Amino acid sequence: MSETLNARATLDRLWKPGCDFLGSEVAILGGAMSWVSERHLVSAISNAGGFGVIACGAMSPERLEEEIVATQAMTKRPFGVNLITMHPQLDRLVDVCLAHNISHIVLAGGVPNSAxxxxxxxxxxxxxxxxxxxxxxxxxxxxxxxxxxxxxSEAGGHVGPVSLTVLAQEILPHIRDVPVFVAGGLGRGDAILSYLEQGAAGAQLGTLFAASEESIAHENFKKAFLRANARDAVTTVQLDELFPVIPVRGLSNEGGRNFARLQGEALRKFQSGELTKEEAQLSIEHYWAGALRRAVIDGDVETGSVMAGQSVGMVKEVRPVAEIIATLVEQAVDAIRQRETRIHAPS
Structure with missing residues (x-):
């Protein structure tokens, strides 16, 4: 028992900077997932000791205010709001957050300006x-x-080209004056621990929570997660650099295969003069409009966008958020305890 208590104390010391910054019991943030990270999931994460984050996405200021008020009615613990920097009403969205005493605002989807x-x-x-x-x-x-x-790049949704393993080595040793949270492909507490020991302040997870009991995602969406392996979570393909496509990671399905065909058709029509470059680009960009909602809310997992990180292979059952967080903590504590046993074992 004392070994377990000592191991938990070690974990608490490691992520104390993250807990202090967030005001949470454990330094685990919920990833902001459009249509998924709303009042039910966000409040469940915060109530379980983590830090929930509302995904504002394309919400209007009025819609965001409604979601914040509803979330505050479901939890008295701190939570944040993720705002897309390219949103045309960004200033008003910030005003809404501040008016409702949101403690943390995540500025995503681009480089925020100083103002x-x-x-x-x-x-x-x-x-x-x-x-x-x-x-x-x-x-x-x-x-x-x-x-x-x-x-x-292991994360679900819009991703960059570099893995967390490499980003952590590049960034964690050199940025120590602010908390740095790691994200992408995380599905176990011992993996989180490894990054804490490298200097991370905490971790952000999305995929595990998207398939939780409190997630409002459609049953079909969650079942797709349960069936999937890590290799099924793939990024969208760009056929030609003439028409850039921001990579999005999700489960391979008919929608993804149709998207590749659409790009080929748009390229052919541009080359033949049937479409201008702008028209061809718009046809590509508009393809996924509403596709995430179709998958998450309507349950269309064949033609919708089933965004998921590569950690989807570790989703084995639909569980309550509190149980997911407790398991992550337990795995991290066990890893510390086992390491100490190995280090001090007689030769």
């Missing part, structure tokens, strides 16, 4: 940003960002 960061901080909230490279991480810290998330 937005200053607005968040002057309003009394903490500003969190994403750093896909060391140089950008340092720049964001100079601009006033108070914490960073480094997300590897």
């Amino acid at each position: 937005t960061i200053r607005k968040v901080r002057d309003g009394g909230a903490r500003a969190i940003g994403f750093a896909p490279a060391l140089a950008l991480g340092k720049r964001l810290v100079r601009m006033g960002i108070e914490a960073l998330v480094i997300e590897g």
Whole structure:
């Protein structure tokens, strides 16, 4: 028993900077997933000792306000809001968050400008940003960002080209003046522990929570997660650099295969003069419109966008959020205890 208590104390010391920054019991953030990270899942994560984050996505200020108020009715613990920096009403969204005393605002989907960061901080909230490279991480810290998330290509949804394993080695040794949270492909507590020992302050997880009991995702969506292996979570393909496609990781399905065919057809029509370059690009960009909602809400997992990280292979059952978090903590504690046993074992 004392070994387990000592191991838990070690874990608590390792992620104390993250817990202190978030105001949570454990330094585990919920990844902001459109249509999924809403009042039910966000409040469940915070109530379980983690830190839930509302995915604002394309919400209007009025819709975001409604979601914040509903979430606050379901939890008295802190939670954050993820805002897309390219949103045309970003300033108003920040105002809504500040008016409702949101403690942390995550600025995602691009590089936030200094004015937005200053607005968040002057309003009394903490500003969190994403750093896909060391140089950008340092720049964001100079601009006033108070914490960073480094997300590897193993993650679900829109991803960059670099794995978390490499990003952690590139960034964690060099950014120590703000908390850095790791994300992408995380499905076990012992994996989280390995990054904490490298200097991370905590971890962000999405895929495990998307398939939780409290997630409002359709039963078909969750069943697709249960059937999937890591290799089934693939990124969308760009056929020609003439028409750039931001890679999105999700489960391989007919929708993804149709998207590849659509790109080929758009390229052919552009080359033949049937479409202008702008028309061809728009036809590609509009393909996925509403596709995530179709999968998450309507349960269309064949033609919809079933966004999932490579950790989907570790989703074996639909469980309550509190149980998921407790398991992650238990796995990390067990890993510490077993390591200490190995280190001190007689030769």
